[in-house]
Amino acid sequence: MSGRRQAPAAPRRRSERARGGRPDLLVVLAVLVPLLAVVLVLLGGGDPAGRPATPASDSALTRTTLVCPSAREDARSRVLVATTEPASGAVRAGRGEQETTLDLRPERTASVTDPDTVPVTGEGDLAPGLVASRVETGPLAAADCLPGAARAWFTGVGAGARHSSVLELANEGSGQAVVDVRVLGAGGPVEADDLLGVVVRGGETVRVDLSRTVPRRDELALEVTTTRGRISATVLDQVDRLGRSEPSRDWLASQAEPDVRNVLLGLPGRAPERELVLANGGADEVRADVRLLSADAVFRPEGLDEVRVPPGGVTRVSLAGVLAAAEDEGVAGVQVDSTGPLTATLRSVSGGDLTSTVAGATVGEVSALLVPAGPKSLVLGNADAVGVVEVTARDGAGKVLATERVEMAPDRASTVDLPRRAVQVVVDPRRTTVSGSVLVTGDGVATLSLRELDRAARVPDVRPGLP
Numbered sequence: 125m126s127g128r129r130q131a132p133a134a135p136r137r138r139s140e141r142a143r144g145g146r147p148d149l150l151v152v153l154a155v156l157v158p159l160l161a162v163v164l165v166l167l168g169g170g171d172p173a174g175r176p177a178t179p180a181s182d183s184a185l186t187r188t189t190l191v192c193p194s195a196r197e198d199a200r201s202r203v204l205v206a207t208t209e210p211a212s213g214a215v216r217a218g219r220g221e222q223e224t225t226l227d228l229r230p231e232r233t234a235s236v237t238d239p240d241t242v243p244v245t246g247e248g249d250l251a252p253g254l255v256a257s258r259v260e261t262g263p264l265a266a267a268d269c270l271p272g273a274a275r276a277w278f279t280g281v282g283a284g285a286r287h288s289s290v291l292e293l294a295n296e297g298s299g300q301a302v303v304d305v306r307v308l309g310a311g312g313p314v315e316a317d318d319l320l321g322v323v324v325r326g327g328e329t330v331r332v333d334l335s336r337t338v339p340r341r342d343e344l345a346l347e348v349t350t351t352r353g354r355i356s357a358t359v360l361d362q363v364d365r366l367g368r369s370e371p372s373r374d375w376l377a378s379q380a381e382p383d384v385r386n387v388l389l390g391l392p393g394r395a396p397e398r399e400l401v402l403a404n405g406g407a408d409e410v411r412a413d414v415r416l417l418s419a420d421a422v423f424r425p426e427g428l429d430e431v432r433v434p435p436g437g438v439t440r441v442s443l444a445g446v447l448a449a450a451e452d453e454g455v456a457g458v459q460v461d462s463t464g465p466l467t468a469t470l471r472s473v474s475g476g477d478l479t480s481t482v483a484g485a486t487v488g489e490v491s492a493l494l495v496p497a498g499p500k501s502l503v504l505g506n507a508d509a510v511g512v513v514e515v516t517a518r519d520g521a522g523k524v525l526a527t528e529r530v531e532m533a534p535d536r537a538s539t540v541d542l543p544r545r546a547v548q549v550v551v552d553p554r555r556t557t558v559s560g561s562v563l564v565t566g567d568g569v570a571t572l573s574l575r576e577l578d579r580a581a582r583v584p585d586v587r588p589g590l591p
Contacts, residue, residue, distance in 0.1 A: 185580050188251040191294045191356035192258040192269035194329070195239040196373050199260040203242050203269070204494035206233045206256075206548055208577060211249035218242055219327060231522035233494060233548050241329045243296045244269060252579040257494040263477060263568030266496055267375035271578060272296070272354035276378040278346040279438070280401035280469035280480065283334035286364045289376065291332040291346065294356045295324040301353025305332075308403055310342040312436040324355060343438045345403030345467060348378075361471075363478045372478040377573060379483055382406075382465030386483035387417065387506040389457040389537065390561035391447065392569045395474035398443045400458065403467045404433040410464035414441065416450055417457040417505055422535040425450055433466060443470065456503050456537040477568040481561070484573030488557040491574045492550045498566040499544055502551070504530060504558050505537035511556025513538075517546035532556055 195201035205215060205226055212229045217236045226234040228250060236242070246254040256269035281289035295301045305319035316338045324330045334344070348357045359376040382405055391398075404410045412431040415422050425446045433439045447455060460468050460483075470481040486506060504513055510533050517526045525543040532538060532553075542549060542562070549562055551574060560574040 183580065185251045185578055187245065187247050188254045188271065188578050189243050189245045189296050190254060190256045190269040190271055191296055192242040192244065192256060193267050193292055193358035193360065193375055194241045195258065196260060196265065196360065199262050199265070201239055201258060201260045202235045202237050203244065204233050204235050204257050204259060204547060205244055205254075206492065206494055207246070207250055208253035208255065208490050208492050208550065209249065213248065213250050215244060215246045215250055215254070217244045229522070231518060231548075233520045233522075235520070241292070241294050242269070243294075253490075253577050255492045255494060255577060257572065259494070259496040259570075261496065261567060264496060264498070264564065264566040264570050265374050265568060266564065266570040266572050267358065268377065268493070268572055268575065270356055270378070272350070272356045273380065274350050276348045276357045276380065277382065277403070277467045278348070278359045278376055278378055279403045279467040279482070280471050281334060281344045281346055281359055281361065281376065283338050283344055284341040285335070288333070288335040288362050290360045291334065291348070292329060292358045292360065293322065293324050293332070293348075294329045295326055295353060296356070297354050298326045299353060300325045301355050302351045303355055304349045304351055306347040306349070307338055308345040308347070308405065308436055308438050309340060310438055312434060314338055314340065314344065324353070343401050343440045345401075345438050347405055361478060361480060363473060372473070372476050374478045374480060376469065376480045377482040379467045380485060382467045383483070384462050384465055386460040386466060386468035387457060387559050388468060388470050388481045388483050389503040389505050389559060389573075390481055390563040390571045391455065391457065391470070392472045392474055392479045392563070395472035395479070396444060397473040398447055399471045400441045400443050401438060401469045401471060402431060402433050402441070402460065403438045404435060404464065405467070406464050407435050408464060409434055410462050410466055412460050412462040412466060415459045415461070416446070416453070416455045417459050417535070417537045418454045419456065419537055419539070420454070422459055456539050457505050474569070479569040479571060481571055482573060484559045484561055485575045486557045486559050487551065487574050487576050488553060489576065489579070490550065490552045491577055492548060493562050493572045493574060494548055495546070495562050495572055496564050496566070496570060497545055497547060498564050500542045500546065500562055500564040502540040502542055502549060502560060502562050503537060504532060504540070504560045506559035507532040507534050507536070507556045509534070509556045512554050513558055514552040514554070515540055516550040517542045518548040518550070519545045520547050532558055
C-alpha cells in the first residue's frame with residue numbers, strides 16, 4: 125500500500141505524542157517479551173514455546189545399516205547376515221553396481237562374497253535385530269559389522285615400521301561427514317592436525333595409514349568423533365615379525381566409551397606375546413588394578429603391581445609371564461578396575477598370528493554373533509547380578525546344533541564349548557547383564573564380542589533454539 129494514504133493519521137499523531145512523552149506501550153512490549161523469553165530459557169524456566177524439557181524417546185526402527193570393513197589382502201572373505209527377529213524378506217548388501225539382495229529368514233544365515241567395504245541394510249521388520257560379520261580364512265579372522273556411531277575408541281594401534289594400523293572411515297549416508305581423530309601416545313596427546321576435520325563424502329570410504337600420517341614407535345590410542353553426519357570406523361592392525369615373509373593382520377575392535385571396569389574375555393592359548401594396552405583420555409592420572417578372571421573367582425596375580433596411566437596417555441603392560449603362570453587356574457579373561465575411565469586391549473601374538481581382545485559391551489537382551497566355522501568357545505562374564513544365560517548355536521541353515529543354560533554370577537567367567545559347524549551363536553541373558561566373546565581357532569585365532577543390537581530408534585526432543 126502507498127504511504128500517501130490518509131487513514132493512518134490518528135496512529136501517527138499517537139506516535140508523535142509518544143516521542144514527546146511516555147514510551148509507546150506496543151514498542152515496550154515488542155522489546156520486553158522476546159527478552160523475557162530468552163531470560164527464561166537461560167534460567168531453565170522453559171523454552172520459547174513454553175514446553176518443559178523432555179528426554180529423547182524411542183520409536184519403531186524402520187531402517188538399519190551395518191558397515192563391514194574391507195577384506196584383508198589375499199584372504200578368502202565372506203559377509204554373513206542374519207536377524208534375531210521372527211521376520212523374513214530381502215536385505216541389501218554392497219554398493220552401487222556391486223549391490224546384491226539377500227533373502228533373509230528367521231534363524232538362518234545368508235552370505236555374500238565381496239572384498240570391498242560392504243553396507244548391509246535392512247528395512248521394515250528386518251531393521252531391528254539385524255546382525256552381520258565379515259569372516260575370513262587364510263589366515264582366520266573375523267570382524268563385526270557395525271552401525272554408524274558418534275564416537276569410537278581404538279586402543280593399542282601402531283604407527284611404526286613393525287606395528288602399523290590403518291583407520292577406515294565409511295560414510296553410507298548421502299551427504300558428507302566430518303570426523304575428528306584425537307591421538308594419544310605414551311607421553312600424552314599427540315599433535316595430528318591432519319586428522320582433524322577429515323571429510324568423507326557420501327557413499328565413500330577414507331583410509332588413513334597412521335604410519336604415514338603420525339609416524340611413531342610408541343603405543344597409540346584413537347578417539348574417533350563424528351562431528352557431522354554418520355561414520356562407521358574400523359581399524360586393520362598389522363604386526364611384522366623378523367624372519368617371517370608375511371606380516372600378520374587382524375581387525376582391532378572398537379570400544380564405545382572409556383570405563384572404570386574393563387573386562388576382556390576370550391584369551392588365545394599359549395601365546396608367548398601378550399600385551400595389555402590401557403589408554404586414559406582424561407586430564408588426571410589413573411591408577412589401574414589388573415586381575416585375572418576364572419570360573420571360580422577374580423584374583424590378582426603375583427608379581428603384577430598397580431598400573432599408572434598418565435593423563436591423555438597410553439601405557440603398555442606385558443602379561444605373558446603372568447598368564448603363562450596362571451594357565452592351570454582356568455583363566456578366561458582379564459579384568460581392569462581403575463580410579464578413572466580407561467579403554468583396554470589385550471594384544472596376543474602366537475606363531476606369527478595377531479589377535480586382539482577388546483573390552484566388550486554389556487548386553488541385557490537377546491544378542492547374536494556370526495562366526496567362522498571351526499573349533500570355538502563362548503566366554504561369558506561381567507555379570508551384574510546372579511542370573512542365567514540361554515545359549516543357542518545354529519548352523520547356516522538354521523538347524524539347532526546345541527543349547528545350554530549357563531548360570532552367571534558377578535566376578536565369575538563361564539566358558540561354553542560350541543559345535544565346530546556353528547556359525548550363529550544366540551545369547552539370551554535373564555535377570556542379569558553380561559559381556560561375552562566367541563573365540564575361534566583354526567589357521568589363526570579370531571575373536572568377536574557381543575553388542576547390544578539396535579531395536580528402536582532414538583528420537584530427540586526438538587524445540588526452538590536461541591537466535
